Amino acid sequence: MLYLASIFLPLLAAIVTGLFGRLMGDRPSQLVTCLAVTVAAACSVVIFIDIAYGSGVTETVHVLDWIRSGRFEAHWTLRFDTLSAVMLVVVNGVSACVHWYSIGYMSHDPHKPRFMAYLSLFTFSMLMLVTADNLVQLFFGWEGVGLCSYLLIGFWYDRPAANAAAIKAFIVNRVGDFGFALGIFGIWLVFETVQFSSIFAAVPGYAGENVSFLGMELPAIELLCFLLFIGAMGKSAQIGLHTWLPDAMEGPTPVSALIHAATMVTAGVFMCARLSPLFEFAPDTLAFITFIGATTAFFAATCALTQTDIKRVIAYSTCSQLGYMFFAIGVSAYPAAIFHLMTHACFKALLFLGAGSVIHAMSGEQDMRRMGGIWRHVKQTHVLMWIGSFALAGLPVFSGYFSKDSILESAWGAHSSIGDYAFTFGILAAVMTAFYSWRLLFMTFMGAPRADEKVMAHVHESPAVMLVPLYILAAGAIVTGFVFVDAFVGEDWDRFWGTSVLILEQNSAMMDGHHAPWYIKKLPLAAALIGILVAWYMYIQKPDAPAALRKHFEPAYQLSFNKWWFDEIYDVALVRPARFLARLCWKGGDGFVIDGFGPDGLAAVTRALARRASIFQSGYIYHYAFAMMVGVVALVSWYLFSAEF
Numbered sequence: 061m062l063y064l065a066s067i068f069l070p071l072l073a074a075i076v077t078g079l080f081g082r083l084m085g086d087r088p089s090q091l092v093t094c095l096a097v098t099v100a101a102a103c104s105v106v107i108f109i110d111i112a113y114g115s116g117v118t119e120t121v122h123v124l125d126w127i128r129s130g131r132f133e134a135h136w137t138l139r140f141d142t143l144s145a146v147m148l149v150v151v152n153g154v155s156a157c158v159h160w161y162s163i164g165y166m167s168h169d170p171h172k173p174r175f176m177a178y179l180s181l182f183t184f185s186m187l188m189l190v191t192a193d194n195l196v197q198l199f200f201g202w203e204g205v206g207l208c209s210y211l212l213i214g215f216w217y218d219r220p221a222a223n224a225a226a227i228k229a230f231i232v233n234r235v236g237d238f239g240f241a242l243g244i245f246g247i248w249l250v251f252e253t254v255q256f257s258s259i260f261a262a263v264p265g266y267a268g269e270n271v272s273f274l275g276m277e278l279p280a281i282e283l284l285c286f287l288l289f290i291g292a293m294g295k296s297a298q299i300g301l302h303t304w305l306p307d308a309m310e311g312p313t314p315v316s317a318l319i320h321a322a323t324m325v326t327a328g329v330f331m332c333a334r335l336s337p338l339f340e341f342a343p344d345t346l347a348f349i350t351f352i353g354a355t356t357a358f359f360a361a362t363c364a365l366t367q368t369d370i371k372r373v374i375a376y377s378t379c380s381q382l383g384y385m386f387f388a389i390g391v392s393a394y395p396a397a398i399f400h401l402m403t404h405a406c407f408k409a410l411l412f413l414g415a416g417s418v419i420h421a422m423s424g425e426q427d428m429r430r431m432g433g434i435w436r437h438v439k440q441t442h443v444l445m446w447i448g449s450f451a452l453a454g455l456p457v458f459s460g461y462f463s464k465d466s467i468l469e470s471a472w473g474a475h476s477s478i479g480d481y482a483f484t485f486g487i488l489a490a491v492m493t494a495f496y497s498w499r500l501l502f503m504t505f506m507g508a509p510r511a512d513e514k515v516m517a518h519v520h521e522s523p524a525v526m527l528v529p530l531y532i533l534a535a536g537a538i539v540t541g542f543v544f545v546d547a548f549v550g551e552d553w554d555r556f557w558g559t560s561v562l563i564l565e566q567n568s569a570m571m572d573g574h575h576a577p578w579y580i581k582k583l584p585l586a587a588a589l590i591g592i593l594v595a596w597y598m599y600i601q602k603p604d605a606p607a608a609l610r611k612h613f614e615p616a617y618q619l620s621f622n623k624w625w626f627d628e629i630y631d632v633a634l635v636r637p638a639r640f641l642a643r644l645c646w647k648g649g650d651g652f653v654i655d656g657f658g659p660d661g662l663a664a665v666t667r668a669l670a671r672r673a674s675i676f677q678s679g680y681i682y683h684y685a686f687a688m689m690v691g692v693v694a695l696v697s698w699y700l701f702s703a704e705f
Contacts, residue, residue: 063121063140064101066148067187069096070155074180081173091172093180094159100183101152104305108145112547116142116558120193127196134254137193143560146398147190148329150405153536154322155183157529161413162314164526165420169312175215182208186323190330195244195254198331202240202295205324206233213311213317222310228303236294236301243287246271250280260337260562267341273639285342288335289349292328296382299356303626305379306363309371313416316371321378321412322405329385333394337562340392347478350390354471354482357383359624361492365499366621369426370415373500377452378408379487384467392567393470395557399548400467403459406536407451409443413530414445417522418504423515428500433509437519442505444530447500451537453494453588459541464490465584466549469573474578477571487587494591502599 073096081089111119119139127134140148159179166172185208189201214226244254246592250266251259269280292298297305308320332339332349339346360379367373381404388397419426421438435442451458454465468490471483509516521527547556549570554563563570598605610617622628655661 062103063119063138066100066152067138067184067191069100069103069330070180070187071154071184072096074177074184077173077180078177080182081177084173085612086172089176090159090163093176094156094163097152097159097180097183100187101149101156104148104152107140108149111140111145112142112556116555118241118559130574130675131252132248132254134194134196135457136197137533138191139193139248139256140191141560142557143330143333143398144191146402148187150326150402151183151190151323153184154405154533157316157409157532158314158413161317161416161526161529164523165314165416166312171215172625173582175212175312178208178211178215179314182212182319182324189327193256195247195256197260197335199241199244199440202291202327202331205319205327206230206237206295209233209308209319209324211318212315213308215315216310219310225307225310229308232301232304233294236291237387237403238290239287240291240294243284243291245321246280246284246287250284252275263338263341279342279344281338282342282344285335285339285345286348288338289328289332289345292331292386293352294328296325296328296386297356297379298328298352298383298386299359300352302356302360302379303528303623303630306372306375306623308566309369309375313371313412313419316375317409317412317416319351320375321408325378325382326385326401329382329389331562332386332389333398336392339389340562340564340567346390346392347476348390350387350471350474350478350703351483353383353386353388353390354485355383356380357387357489358485358492359383361489361496362620363623364496365492366497366617368429370418370428370431370504371412371426373428374415376413377411377493377496380493381408381452381464383489384464384486387486388467390468391470391474391476391479391482391569392563393467393549393570393573394561394563395549395553396463396466396470396570398561399544400460400463402544402548403463403537403540406533406540407458407460410444410448410533411452413526413533414441414448417441417526417530418445420522420526421519421551422511423518425511425515428503430511430515431504431509432507432511433505434511434516434519435505438505440521440527441530444527444534445501445505447534448536449497451541453497453592454490454584455587455588457542459537459539461585462541462545465581466545466570466573468584469581470570471573471575472576473572473574474569475572487583490584490587491591494588495595498595498608499599500594502595506600507603543596543661594618 073093077093078083084092110118118139120140121138123136123138126136128659159176162175162179166175169175176492182205185201186203187199187201188204192198192201210226210230213229214222216222247259248254250269250271251262252258263281268279270277271280271283273283294301305320305325307315337625357380360376360383364373364376364380367376381400385397385400388400416436418431418438418441421441422431423433425431447458451460454460468483471479471486473479474482547553551571551574553570598609619625
């Protein structure tokens, strides 16, 4: 019952609120969803303690027989092991905080029951994803969170920008999901099962097998893992399929915290960790994952340097931190990736919700250029944002210090060219992470006020219902690092993770990282301090320095501010040709050819003939007599003419 409650309580709340929210009213709808997810979070903590620190065995709960078609079977079974238990705590814990926070943040919105129902439905979909026992069930949760993301990003449907962002997120994720679906199909063709335990047991026997794909003979495991990772690239916003994430900030801030910082965007990381027994036999794909992750970490950090929307800065930060998680996956440091996933969920949700508190205080203003000097009015939010930034930058004691450093040490411990690439770009991203984090703090809270007097007159601290979740997340941002570092990535990591994660003996990057020299271990901290000092110099000591620096490095600034022109390139290379082809098919093919020579053409000819024939229906007898006479003459002439020949 405890296992089922942790999963299905959010679904029950979503159904009740979605169907009867208007009858129940705003406050009952909010309480139903908040209490359901909070109880589910409490159940998740008990499950985590029982599995991770108790029995350590994998528990399965059979819900129902789902699909049977010939030899294909997919049962609806919930899988509870250490990996899923960690994800349960993350998903339900952060979701509970976001639900309670939303009571205050959405207090002026007229559609509260719908919003709360969407949040709870998303939570259930994510829970289905992380407790799936087979690939089809995982795909169900995968698509469920995609649907809820679309609904929540476009929640304010009266805003064109929100609708466009929702559609963009949906379409870009479909690109990745196409690769993911192909991977699932391929796994069925190779292994003739979609059950995780059966796949994992059979993988070693297929390590040297090839399959035919697009006329090429390719290693089976490499191809399958590559296709699955394409799905992860879309869902987790890796470079190339990342463009939807910054635009998704058009949704309400609680959505940004829940979906685009702590849960949905980490689905790809979880999927790769869950399938570690498969990915371990695909070294080339792991190298590709390392490259994509390290490149994303660096690229997204460069974009965050110059953004002026407070939520977009944090969004690009999320994209960058996901890159860290993926290059940890690429060097087989799966525990380090999940460790950073958990700590990142706390401090990034804290930063997003803290940004929401700032926006709430500033009457909806999101441009940091119109902020400044507000720390005296929002002292609690100010302190909480500093805590989140400390954790994000990876300063000692705070959680990011332990999780991000373990990833960088693992990259160094890979002792390979791709590992060195990831370590180098990870250090550079760490400098930029600290810089843009403190840039955000200085521009938002410090200096002279840049907002107009009317806005400044209404700056106020958020209510307790918004601040209490921030304090809970802040506690997580502080303690989760040093509390769990030994269990997650310590020398006895395999005792904690059990069979939920597999690392082959030859892939010892995480363990070798523990024995890195002192300067390697201290380099991430030095990088963070350099970034903080540069931000302090540019935005506190010499406030005119950013403008002067931009003047001297205008091309680099434009590259960063315009996000490397990915959207513009996609618009020219993909969107415009697709729009031209669609318009050609619509106007030329459907309108001119099909309709013109088909239904519309026949109707037009019939209408014209009928109009001309109607001329003869004048109603005058002499007109009809004349017509009859002409007809008789024509008939007699035809008869005589034909008889003569």
